[in-house]
Amino acid sequence: MGSLQSDALDNVAATAGAAYPVSPLDPEEFRRQGHMVIDFLADYYHDVHKYPVRSQVEPGYLRKRLPDTAPNGPEPLEAILGDITHDIIPGITHWMSPSYFAYFPSSGSTAGFLGEMLSTGINVVGFNWMSSPAATELENIVMDWLAKMLKLPSCFHFSGGGGGVLQGTTCEGILCSLVAARDRALDRLGRDQIARLVVYGSDQTHCSIQKAAQIAGIHPDNFRAVPTTRADAFSLNPSALRAAIDKDIARGLVPLFLCATVGTTSSTAIDPLEGLCKVAKDYEHMWVHVDAAYAGAACICPEFRHAIDGVEMADSFSFNAHKWFLTNLDCCCMWVREPGALVRALSTNPEYLRNKGTESKKVVDYKDWQVALSRRFRSMKLWLVLRSYGVANLRNFLRGHVKMAKDFEDHVSADPRFEVVVPRTFAMVCFRLLSPPGLVAEGSTERANELNRRLLEAVNASGRAYVTHAVVGGVYMIRFAVGATLTEVRHVAEAWRVVKEHATDLLASCRSSDSAGPLVDRA
Amino acid sequence: MGSLQSDALDNVAATAGAAYPVSPLDPEEFRRQGHMVIDFLADYYHDVHKYPVRSQVEPGYLRKRLPDTAPNGPEPLEAILGDITHDIIPGITHWMSPSYFAYFPSSGSTAGFLGEMLSTGINVVGFNWMSSPAATELENIVMDWLAKMLKLPSCFHFSGGGGGVLQGTTCEGILCSLVAARDRALDRLGRDQIARLVVYGSDQTHCSIQKAAQIAGIHPDNFRAVPTTRADAFSLNPSALRAAIDKDIARGLVPLFLCATVGTTSSTAIDPLEGLCKVAKDYEHMWVHVDAAYAGAACICPEFRHAIDGVEMADSFSFNAHKWFLTNLDCCCMWVREPGALVRALSTNPEYLRNKGTESKKVVDYKDWQVALSRRFRSMKLWLVLRSYGVANLRNFLRGHVKMAKDFEDHVSADPRFEVVVPRTFAMVCFRLLSPPGLVAEGSTERANELNRRLLEAVNASGRAYVTHAVVGGVYMIRFAVGATLTEVRHVAEAWRVVKEHATDLLASCRSSDSAGPLVDRA
Structure with missing residues (x-):
C-alpha cells in the first residue's frame, strides 16, 4: 500500500492539470469490477458457515494492520479484496452466518441485495417528488402493498388519508412520530410548555424511545418506563399505564406519547394494543406509536396477525424490513394516520427546492416525513423482495x-x-x-x-x-x-x-x- | 404480474408447510442474479446520456402502470429488470447523467458502488464495537485518514481526543451536534431553560439547521437567520452575528449554537470561519458547527484548503462524501472535538447490549454518536474510494x-x-x-x-x-x-x-x- 507521505507532489499535480487517468465510472471497468465483487460475495455466502460467528479479535486489532494515511496513488481492486479477506473478515461478526442467533436477525437476501445495488447504482437523491418521481411513487405503491399484506386499516393507506414511508431505522421513525406529536400538543398548549410533556413506554420498551425523547427535548424526568411483571409475560398492563398517566396529570403534567411494542427485544413480549389504545383515547390528545420492529414481519401471516389487533386505534406503526423480512439493512417501514402532523413538524421549503410538482399538491415530498433532507431509493429493495419471493x-x-x-x-x-x-x-x-x-x-x-x-x-x-x-x-x-x-x-x-x-x-x-x-x- | 387476490391459499400453505422453494441466499443463484444486475447497471451508465435528464412524467404516472397488490408467487428477475426499464427509468431524474448540473451533484463511482455492495452483502449491524469490530475500527481509521487529507487540526483526530463518525446526512450530523450542545448547556442552566436557547445561521444557511433546531425542541422563535448582503458575497458577517447575539442576550436569551457554512447551497458562499469563531468564543459556551456539505471535498486540495481556515476553533465539522467525493449516497463525514458531549446526549445502555468490549472502555460504540441504534458499514465505501483512486x-x-x-x-x-x-x-x-x-x-x-x-x-x-x-x-x-x-x-x-x-x-x-x-x- 502506498501512503500519503507528504504534499510534495501536490503542486506538480495541480500545475500539470493531469487528466484523471480512468473515468471513475467507466461502464466497462464498472462491469469488470462489479463481477469480481459479486463473485467475492457469492464465495463469502458459500463459506460463511466456516468462520467463527462472533469475531474473536481484540480492541485495536485493525490499526496494527492498516497504514496511517490514505494512499496517494490508486490501488487495484484485487489488492483491496485481498485485504478484506485477511484484515476485515476476522473482525466481522457474521450476521449472515447460518449459526447466527444473536440480537435479532439481519436477514439479507439476494433480492434485498440486488434492490440495494439498483438503488445505489441509479443513485438518485429522492428528497422530493421532483428530484426523481419514480422513487417517491414506488414508495407510495409498495407501502400500500405492504399495508394490505399486514391488513392495516385503511386509515394508514394513502387512499384512506394516511400513508407509509421508509425510514432508515425504527429510532428515526419514532423520533419523527414523537416530534409530530410534540408539536401538535405544543400548538395547543403553547410552545413554552414542552417541559410538561410526558412519554410512556414499559421497562421492556426499546431504548430508542427514550433516546428519541431525549433528542426531541422532552424533559429527562418525563420518560416513564412503566414496570412490567412476569404475570403479564412482561407486557405493558393497561391499568398500570392508566395509573402512571393519572399520577402525572395530578402533578400538572401532560401525557403526550405512548410507545407500545409488539415483540419486545428482551423476550418478544406483546403489549396489548387494544387495551392500551383505549386508555390512551381517554386522554384524547395522546399519540400511540406501535413498534413492531421485529415481529411486524410475522403479521403478514394470518396466524400471527392477531398480535397487532388494535392497531386501528394507533397513530403510527412501524416494523423493520431489515430485521426479519429479507431486506438488507436499512429499511424501516412506518405508516401514519395523519401525515399532515409529520409534515407540519418536519417540513422546510427553501426557495431552491421550489418546483411544479410540490406546487401541484398532487405529490408526496418525503423529505417532510423524515429527519434528513437526502434520502436513498429504499423502496427499490422492498419492491424486489416482494416480487422476487411473493x-x-x-x-x-x-x-x-x-x-x-x-x-x-x-x-x-x-x-x-x-x-x-x-x-x-x-x-x-x-x-x-x-x-x-x-x-x-x-x-x-x-x-x-x-x-x-x-x-x-x-x-x-x-x-x-x-x-x-x-x-x-x-x-x-x-x-x-x-x-x-x-x-x-x-x-x-x-x-x-x-x-x-x-x-x-x-x-x-x-x-x-x-x-x-x-x-x-x-x- | 400475479397479484394477491385473496387469502384463500393462506391456510393451504400454512398447513402444507411447504418448504421454501429456493433459498433466498443460495450462493449460486446470488451469483447468477448479481451478474445480471451488474450488466444492467453497466448498460445504464453506458446509455444514461441518452435519457432526458429531468424526468418528464406527470404526478401519479406509476400507479397507472403497477398492480394494486404484491404478487402472491415469485417473479423472475428478468421480468423485474424489464419493468425497471419500462416503468421506473422514465420516472428517474438521472443524477448520474453527464448532463446533470442541478442542486449539488450525487457523485457515485465504481469504487463507491462496490463499497456499498460489500457493506450491503456482508450486512452487519454495527451499532457497537462488539457487533462487528471491523466496522467500527475501519471507520476510526478512515476518518483519521480523511482528517489528515483535510489537514484538520489534531483535536478532531482520535489521537487528539476528538474523532470522526459517518452519519447518513448532514441533517443527522447537525442534529447530533445540536443535541450535544443543547444538553451541555442545559446541564449548566437547568433542564427547564430550553426555551432560552438560541441557534444562529445566516439567511443562506441550509434549511437542515432550522429543521434540526425544530426537532431538538429549540423554541421556533429562537432560530436566527442573520441577513447577508451582496457586499459580503452572501457570507455571514461576524459583526452582524455579534449584533444578533447581543440583542438576544439583552432579552435574557442564551446563545447556544452557530452553524457556519463553507459553500452555501444557493451560491457556494464561504462564511469566514475565523471571524465567526472568534465572536462565538466571546460567548464561551457556544458550539460552532462548520457545515461544508458540498465544498468540504475540495479542501483536500491545497489551493482550496483556505476555505476552512479557522476550523481549528470550531466544535464540529462535516462534509458529504456523497456529494462531490465519488461516494454513493449516503455518507456524511463528521468530526467532533469532544465526543463525550455526543455520548452524554445520545447514549443508551440497555442490558441486552452489555458486552466486554464496551466495558473495556477501549472501543468506540458509534450508536452513541448518532440518532439511530442500527448502522450500516459505511466506512467500507469510503475506504474503497480512497484506495481505488488515491x-x-x-x-x-x-x-x-x-x-x-x-x-x-x-x-x-x-x-x-x-x-x-x-x-x-x-x-x-x-x-x-x-x-x-x-x-x-x-x-x-x-x-x-x-x-x-x-x-x-x-x-x-x-x-x-x-x-x-x-x-x-x-x-x-x-x-x-x-x-x-x-x-x-x-x-x-x-x-x-x-x-x-x-x-x-x-x-x-x-x-x-x-x-x-x-x-x-x-x-
Whole structure:
C-alpha cells in the first residue's frame, strides 16, 4: 500500500492539470469490477458457515494492520479484496452466518441485495417528488402493498388519508412520530410548555424511545418506563399505564406519547394494543406509536396477525424490513394516520427546492416525513423482495423460522438441566441453564445468572454459534433468535449440541471446584 | 404480474408447510442474479446520456402502470429488470447523467458502488464495537485518514481526543451536534431553560439547521437567520452575528449554537470561519458547527484548503462524501472535538447490549454518536474510494470539475446577453439572462426573474441538461453545478449550447409578443 507521505507532489499535480487517468465510472471497468465483487460475495455466502460467528479479535486489532494515511496513488481492486479477506473478515461478526442467533436477525437476501445495488447504482437523491418521481411513487405503491399484506386499516393507506414511508431505522421513525406529536400538543398548549410533556413506554420498551425523547427535548424526568411483571409475560398492563398517566396529570403534567411494542427485544413480549389504545383515547390528545420492529414481519401471516389487533386505534406503526423480512439493512417501514402532523413538524421549503410538482399538491415530498433532507431509493429493495419471493413464500419463510425455534424450544424443554424462561411467541427462545441442586444455593439468582453468563461466553467463544442475552425480572437468560437467511434445521440442531456440550463442561468444572467461590466472579 | 387476490391459499400453505422453494441466499443463484444486475447497471451508465435528464412524467404516472397488490408467487428477475426499464427509468431524474448540473451533484463511482455492495452483502449491524469490530475500527481509521487529507487540526483526530463518525446526512450530523450542545448547556442552566436557547445561521444557511433546531425542541422563535448582503458575497458577517447575539442576550436569551457554512447551497458562499469563531468564543459556551456539505471535498486540495481556515476553533465539522467525493449516497463525514458531549446526549445502555468490549472502555460504540441504534458499514465505501483512486487522483478529479465550471463561466461572461451573478468559488456557476433593453423595464426585478424562470424550465423540459435555481438578494439565478462523475468537457459545452439556444428562442418569442404581459405570468 502506498501512503500519503507528504504534499510534495501536490503542486506538480495541480500545475500539470493531469487528466484523471480512468473515468471513475467507466461502464466497462464498472462491469469488470462489479463481477469480481459479486463473485467475492457469492464465495463469502458459500463459506460463511466456516468462520467463527462472533469475531474473536481484540480492541485495536485493525490499526496494527492498516497504514496511517490514505494512499496517494490508486490501488487495484484485487489488492483491496485481498485485504478484506485477511484484515476485515476476522473482525466481522457474521450476521449472515447460518449459526447466527444473536440480537435479532439481519436477514439479507439476494433480492434485498440486488434492490440495494439498483438503488445505489441509479443513485438518485429522492428528497422530493421532483428530484426523481419514480422513487417517491414506488414508495407510495409498495407501502400500500405492504399495508394490505399486514391488513392495516385503511386509515394508514394513502387512499384512506394516511400513508407509509421508509425510514432508515425504527429510532428515526419514532423520533419523527414523537416530534409530530410534540408539536401538535405544543400548538395547543403553547410552545413554552414542552417541559410538561410526558412519554410512556414499559421497562421492556426499546431504548430508542427514550433516546428519541431525549433528542426531541422532552424533559429527562418525563420518560416513564412503566414496570412490567412476569404475570403479564412482561407486557405493558393497561391499568398500570392508566395509573402512571393519572399520577402525572395530578402533578400538572401532560401525557403526550405512548410507545407500545409488539415483540419486545428482551423476550418478544406483546403489549396489548387494544387495551392500551383505549386508555390512551381517554386522554384524547395522546399519540400511540406501535413498534413492531421485529415481529411486524410475522403479521403478514394470518396466524400471527392477531398480535397487532388494535392497531386501528394507533397513530403510527412501524416494523423493520431489515430485521426479519429479507431486506438488507436499512429499511424501516412506518405508516401514519395523519401525515399532515409529520409534515407540519418536519417540513422546510427553501426557495431552491421550489418546483411544479410540490406546487401541484398532487405529490408526496418525503423529505417532510423524515429527519434528513437526502434520502436513498429504499423502496427499490422492498419492491424486489416482494416480487422476487411473493407473499406466499415470504409467509413460508417466516413460518420456517418459527418452526425451527419451536424445535429448539422442544430440545430445551426435554432437557431437565434447562428451562424456557418466558413463553415463545415468534422465532425466539429465551432459556437458561438451571442451577443444579447442591451446586448453587437455591434462590441465589445472582449465582444462577453467573452460570448462564459463563455458558453464553463459552458458546460464543467457540465460534460455532452466536447468542446474546437479556435480563427480565432479574433473571439472566440466553436469547436464541432464529432468522438468519441461511439458517437451516441442521444449524439449529448443531447450535443445540454446542449449548449442551458447553453446559456439560461448565457443570463439570463447577462441580470439580469450590461450589460457591468461582460462580460469583463475573467473567 | 400475479397479484394477491385473496387469502384463500393462506391456510393451504400454512398447513402444507411447504418448504421454501429456493433459498433466498443460495450462493449460486446470488451469483447468477448479481451478474445480471451488474450488466444492467453497466448498460445504464453506458446509455444514461441518452435519457432526458429531468424526468418528464406527470404526478401519479406509476400507479397507472403497477398492480394494486404484491404478487402472491415469485417473479423472475428478468421480468423485474424489464419493468425497471419500462416503468421506473422514465420516472428517474438521472443524477448520474453527464448532463446533470442541478442542486449539488450525487457523485457515485465504481469504487463507491462496490463499497456499498460489500457493506450491503456482508450486512452487519454495527451499532457497537462488539457487533462487528471491523466496522467500527475501519471507520476510526478512515476518518483519521480523511482528517489528515483535510489537514484538520489534531483535536478532531482520535489521537487528539476528538474523532470522526459517518452519519447518513448532514441533517443527522447537525442534529447530533445540536443535541450535544443543547444538553451541555442545559446541564449548566437547568433542564427547564430550553426555551432560552438560541441557534444562529445566516439567511443562506441550509434549511437542515432550522429543521434540526425544530426537532431538538429549540423554541421556533429562537432560530436566527442573520441577513447577508451582496457586499459580503452572501457570507455571514461576524459583526452582524455579534449584533444578533447581543440583542438576544439583552432579552435574557442564551446563545447556544452557530452553524457556519463553507459553500452555501444557493451560491457556494464561504462564511469566514475565523471571524465567526472568534465572536462565538466571546460567548464561551457556544458550539460552532462548520457545515461544508458540498465544498468540504475540495479542501483536500491545497489551493482550496483556505476555505476552512479557522476550523481549528470550531466544535464540529462535516462534509458529504456523497456529494462531490465519488461516494454513493449516503455518507456524511463528521468530526467532533469532544465526543463525550455526543455520548452524554445520545447514549443508551440497555442490558441486552452489555458486552466486554464496551466495558473495556477501549472501543468506540458509534450508536452513541448518532440518532439511530442500527448502522450500516459505511466506512467500507469510503475506504474503497480512497484506495481505488488515491489522494492525487481525487484531487485531480475535483480540479477537473472546477476547470469545467470555469470554462462555463467564461462562456457566460463572453456572451453579453448573460451575467455571472455571484463570483464562482468552486465548481458552480450562478448566472442569469439579462433583461434586454426595451423588452423588460429596467429595475423590474420580477420580470427579469420571470425571464430566467422560463429559461430554466425550457432547458429542463428539453431533457438535454438539468439545472436548478436559487434566489439571492431578490435575484433569481440559474445554478450550474458541475460534479456528476460522467461529466466531461463536451457535456459542459453542450449544456451551454442548450442554454444559448433556449435563450435565443425565448428572447425572440418575448419580442414577438406583448413585451409586458406574458412575462408577469408564472409558468
